[in-house]
Amino acid sequence: MIASLFHRRVRGFRIIDLIALFCLSVLVLGVYFAKAAAGREGAEISAVNQSIKDEQARVRLLQAELAHLENPARLERLSAAYLGLRPMTAQRETPPEGLVELSRNEGPRR
Amino acid sequence: MRPAELNALRANAATAKAWLVEGVWKVEHAFERSKAQGRVVDDTRLRICFVMALFGMAFVTLGIEAGRAALLGKAGGPEEAAAPPPGARADLVDREGRLLAVDLVHYGLYLDPRASWNIKETRAKLMAALPNLSRERLEKALRSDRREYLIGALTPSERERVHDLGLPELSFEEEERRVYPVGESASHLIGFADSGGHGLAGAESALDPEVREAAAAGKPVALAIDLRVQAALEDELRGIMRLHTPISATGIVTNARTGEVLALASLPDFNPNTAGQSPPANLVNHAAASVYEMGSTFKIFTFALGLDSGVANVNSTFDASEPLKIGDRTIHDYHGVNRVMSLEDVFIHSSNIGTAKLGLRAGGERLKRYFDAFGLLAPARVELSESARPILPRTWNEDVVASASFGAAISVSPLAVAGGVGAVMNGGNYVPLTILRQDGAPKGRRVISPEASRAMLDLMRANVLRGTGTKADAPGLRVGGKTGSAEKVIGGRYERSKLVSSFAAVFPTDGPVDATRYVVLITVDEPKGVKETFGFATGGWTAAPAAGRVIDRIAPFLGVRRTPTAPFAAQRQAAAPAEEVSEGTL
Structure with a gap:
């Protein structure tokens, strides 16, 4: 069987040579496509990474802006200056269990 | 493609095929002649097969590795992102996670006067775009015969403004700057760091090693303060x-x-963002x-x-x-x-x-x-x-x-x-x-x-x-x-x-x-x-x-x-x- 691989010929070419040529071609093409795909993937990953980095920088910038805008001291200043708001007094607070009593005292709204 | 060209191409292909077949036959005949002369030929064939097997194995290994790298490799993945730059500092947050201090990408502006077409235009446009730019430094850079640093810590919007001037002699380089988004709030507790990333006061100084370590780990440092309090x-x-x-x-x-x-x-x-401009007593x-x-x-x-x-x-x-x-x-x-x-x-x-x-x-x-x-x-x-x-x-x-x-x-x-x-x-x-x-x-x-x-x-x-x-x-x-x-x-x-x-x-x-x-x-x-x-x-x-x-x-x-x-x-x-x-x- 194995000996026939070395002696049988197809159109003048021995089978073993054809098999070897085929394997070699498959391997060369396989390596080529794998490397080409890897190169493409690598480039794509680099681009995505750069995009992520840029987005992260933007997110951090926005987070910093948000921290500035939501700074309680700033909000207090603005709410006092433009809306006349002040810290709530104790007389305007009630625990959750006091809500029913408050609504009873207030009576139904018309 | 025209028929004449097509015929010529076919003729060339046929010639190449004939040449290849003839070459293979020549090798075969050489083997046959050698075989007729004795057992030495078998040895030669075995050697050839052995070398082919070695090449085959090498190609298989390469193929497998290349396939693995292409399909399963981690090269360039986010987990292999670049290490933080030297001097990087972790975010400082309050006990509820509100941002107190953060490293943000800013931009340094450079000027190469050799690439300038019109020095007067460059001067006028830059002064208009960056009112804070030091006039003295700009003049020095314009007279120089090499690329000079003009100003640092430009925000992205300032960079955009300068970029839109369309002056080819200007270029930017990224630089990390420490920013304190809550301004004066808790300034004495948070403190501040210099542009090299060294803590100089407050938590920035006291927790300097922890802040640097946390930066390498990509984690924030949580302080005990509550910004509302x-x-x-x-x-x-x-x-x-x-x-x-x-x-x-x-x-x-x-x-x-x-x-x-x-x-x-x-x-x-x-304000820790401009600590150097504060009266010393306020620090x-x-x-x-x-x-x-x-x-x-x-x-x-x-x-x-x-x-x-x-x-x-x-x-x-x-x-x-x-x-x-x-x-x-x-x-x-x-x-x-x-x-x-x-x-x-x-x-x-x-x-x-x-x-x-x-x-x-x-x-x-x-x-x-x-x-x-x-x-x-x-x-x-x-x-x-x-x-x-x-x-x-x-x-x-x-x-x-x-x-x-x-x-x-x-x-x-x-x-x-x-x-x-x-x-x-x-x-x-x-x-x-x-x-x-x-x-x-x-x-x-x-x-x-x-x-x-x-x-x-x-x-x-x-x-x-x-x-x-x-x-x-x-x-x-x-x-x-x-x-x-x-x-x-x-x-x-x-x-x-x-x-x-x-x-x-x-x-x-x-x-x-x-x-x-x-x-x-x-x-x-x-x-x-x-x-x-x-x-x-x-x-x-x-x-x-x-x-x-x-x-x-x-x-x-x-x-x-x-x-x-x-x-x-x-x-x-x-x-x-x-x-x-x-x-x-x-």
Whole structure:
């Protein structure tokens, strides 16, 4: 069987040579496509990474802006200056269990 | 493709095929001829097969590896992202995760005048786009024969503005800059770092190694402060600065059980984004770096040691009917009642005579030992490198003991006082203060008994209900506290008109002795008496009302609920506190 691989010929070419040529071609093409795909993937990953980095920088910038805008001291200043708001007094607070009593005292709204 | 070209191409392909087939046949014939000549040929074939097998294996290995790299490889993945740049610092966040300090990408602007077509146009456009650009530096760069640095820390929008000028001689380079998005808020606690990424003040300096390590790990560093509490504290301190125009005002809010500093403010303050442009005086964190004779606030410690050591109990009495003479010195009660007083009366009337007698009963050694245990004889135990050493008496004779018992003759930082008050109020454990968020309560070391701590909580509450601290009461929050008003030493003598006024508060004072409680300490350096306070500038008129308002505002953030049986606003306004001033001579 194995000996026939070395002696049988197809159109003048021995089978073993054809098999070897085929394997070699498959391997060369396989390596080529794998490397080409890897190169493409690598480039794509680099681009995505750069995009992520840029987005992260933007997110951090926005987070910093948000921290500035939501700074309680700033909000207090603005709410006092433009809306006349002040810290709530104790007389305007009630625990959750006091809500029913408050609504009873207030009576139904018309 | 035209038919003629196609035919030519076919002819060439046929020729190449024939040449290839002919070549293979030639090799085959060579093998056959060799075979006819003997066994050597078999060996040759075997060798050829062996070499082909080796090549085949090499190609298979390469193929497998290439396939694996293409399909499963991690090269360039996010997990292999570049390490943080040198000098990178982690974000600082408050206990709720709000951003306090962050490294942001900025841009440095460079100019290469060799690439400029029109120097005048470049100058005009740049000055219009960047008004802050140094004219001198621009002129130097324009005259140079190489690429020059023009300005750094450009924000993305500024970069965009310059980029849109379309000048080819300008280029940008990324650079990390530390940004403090909350500006002046908690500036003394957060501190600031230089452009090289080295912490220079506050947490930035104190936690420098931790911040760098966290940056490498990509994690933020969580501080103990709560920005909401900080905002309320700063707002009330600014109110004091406006009304009483003192040299400085400091405020500290701590969790007595864990030692966490929930807020720390020192006015005047600064913007850490432009720290270099602030007056040097504004950069001083008076809560940590300044020491004061705290006055009657110190009585908290004297009473705590008296109760803990058994020198006194709640039924003890002190004769304050006459001034106390120690050698050449006479100690008075500024608003004394001139009678025999109970322990509680001594505390709530802030009697210097009664407190001095308690201190003398305890003795110098004991006083020193307890003060040391409360952390008053050393820099405040906290991460901040600004924490100042106290100024201590050289000897602890009777005069010094009497003075120290009511807060004279010994100067300590407000932070040290806050730490000591926390130990008295948390059940008796001294827990070092920390600016880092804690996940559990540290063990601490016992300095007074839980019973003595409970008694002190009751005394503090009584002082707010009936004593010098009535203006600090916050409806339903069970506030306790002690006022302090110490004359400042100027030129070696106590100056009656210049006070350090303070108020040390604790809330809530009820519940189990080891329950979570909060300490609020307000210290005002040289407040001026005003019409609204009838000319008074003492702790009861300056620091105490502010402490009460701070507590009123921060209690909801801290989860402290009001009780419905509170003495409400009308009652708060009714009573004016008695005045007490601690004095002495050096």
